[in-house]
Amino acid sequence: EPEVTQTPSHQVTQMGQEVILRCVPISNHLYFYWYRQILGQKVEFLVSFYNNEISEKSEIFDDQFSVERPDGSNFTLKIRSTKLEDSAMYFCASRDRVVGELFFGEGSRLTVL
Amino acid sequence: AQSVTQLGSHVSVSEGALVLLRCNYSSSVPPYLFWYVQYPNQGLQLLLKYTTGATLVKGINGFEAEFKKSETSFHLTKPSAHMSDAAEYFCAVSDPYSSASKIIFGSGTRLSIRP
Numbered sequence: 001e002p003e004v005t006q007t008p009s010h011q012v013t014q015m016g017q018e019v020i021l022r023c024v025p026i027s028n029h030l031y032f033y034w035y036r037q038i039l040g041q042k043v044e045f046l047v048s049f050y051n052n053e054i055s056e057k058s059e060i061f062d063d064q065f066s067v068e069r070p071d072g073s074n075f076t077l078k079i080r081s082t083k084l085e086d087s088a089m090y091f092c093a094s095r096d097r098v099v100g101e102l103f104f105g106e107g108s109r110l111t112v113l
Numbered sequence: 114a115q116s117v118t119q120l121g122s123h124v125s126v127s128e129g130a131l132v133l134l135r136c137n138y139s140s141s142v143p144p145y146l147f148w149y150v151q152y153p154n155q156g157l158q159l160l161l162k163y164t165t166g167a168t169l170v171k172g173i174n175g176f177e178a179e180f181k182k183s184e185t186s187f188h189l190t191k192p193s194a195h196m197s198d199a200a201e202y203f204c205a206v207s208d209p210y211s212s213a214s215k216i217i218f219g220s221g222t223r224l225s226i227r228p
Contacts, residue, residue, distance in 0.1 A: 004156075033215060043157065043203060043218040056215060091156060100164070101147060102216050104157040 002026040006092050006105035014113055016081050021108045023075045023092030032075045033093040033102060034067065036060065043091065049075065082112045115140045117187075117204045119219035127227045132176075132191040134222045136204030139185065146187040147205040147216060148178055157203065163187065164209070174198070199226045 005024045013019050025032050034046040048055040049067055066078045075094075079086055089109050093102035120135040138144055148160040161172025168180040174197075178189045187204060204219040 035218075042220040045215045045217065048215050093157075100145075101159045101162050102157075103159075104149075106156040 002103075004092055004094055004103050004105035006090075006108050008108055009106065010109040010111070012111045012113065013082055015084060019079045019082055019086075019110060021077045021079075021090050021092075021110070023077070023105055024073055025075055025092065025094030026096070026103055027073070029094035029096045029103070031055075031095045031097075032067075032069070033095075034077045035091040035093060035104075036088045037091065037107075038088045046077075046090075079110075082110070084112050086110060087112045115144060115206045115208055115217050117146075117206050117217065117219040119202075119204050119222050121222055122220065123223045123225065125225040125227060126194050128196055129193050132189070132194045132198065132224065134189040134202050134204075134224065136178075136187045136189065136219060137185050138187060138204075138206045140206060140208070142208060142210055143182075145207045145209050145214075146178075146180060147207070148172065148176070148187075148189050149203045149205060149218075150174075151201040151203065151221075153200075160189070160202075194224075194226050196226050196228070199224055 007022045032049040037043045045058050047057040047061045064080050068076050089107045091107045092105045116139045118137045146163040149157040150160050161170050163170050163180045171177045176191045201221045203221045205216045207214045207216045
């Protein structure tokens with residue numbers, strides 16, 4: 001069964017360092033998303049991406065964040081200068097139609113020290 | 114703006130008992146509604162969804178939910194709890210008329226099963 005894959009599963013970084021989280025969405029999907037879940041809290045929307053541009057972003061997705069689909073298969077989330085409060089589980093998701101359920105990856109746990 | 118409210122951050126039931134997880138939504142348009150489950154250290158898995166049509170929807174693992182417009186509710190039920198149902202459950206809503214519509218999640222309900 002097709003699935004969304006994310007790497008790395010866990011990354012530990014120092015505050016101020018750049019981090020890139022990678023995702024491979026399901027191959028025929030056209031809409032891509034990043035969500036964040038701080039430990040013990042709700043799953044929060046960060047950004048949606050379609051047709052090689054951001055469709056919508058939340059107030060969390062500030063200038064420190066960026067997304068890219070560099071090669072038609074990968075979908076990346078970059079955090080330019082990590083802060084302690086960026087420590088969270090980051091989930092990538094994709095869908096094949098404008099509406100419908102999202103298919104989620106297993107997540108990338110980011111720990112900022 | 115759309116939102117969902119899950120009543121009860123933690124629900125505990127005995128094995129074999131009825132499971133009822135409550136979700137109320139707020140939406141200016143007829144919404145699409147979802148229940149996702151998250152097992153420890155795993156991603157989010159779709160349990161069931163309501164888009165249009167029949168208001169009682171059945172999902173995986175014996176779960177079902179009923180869309181009640183008059184009550185703006187989408188409660189999740191299962192007749193008989195199993196130990197393997199212990200997990201975090203998230204109710205979610207999306208706007209079917211919005212391009213590339215995101216899904217908005219509730220705060221989650223942790224379900225514990227007592228032997």
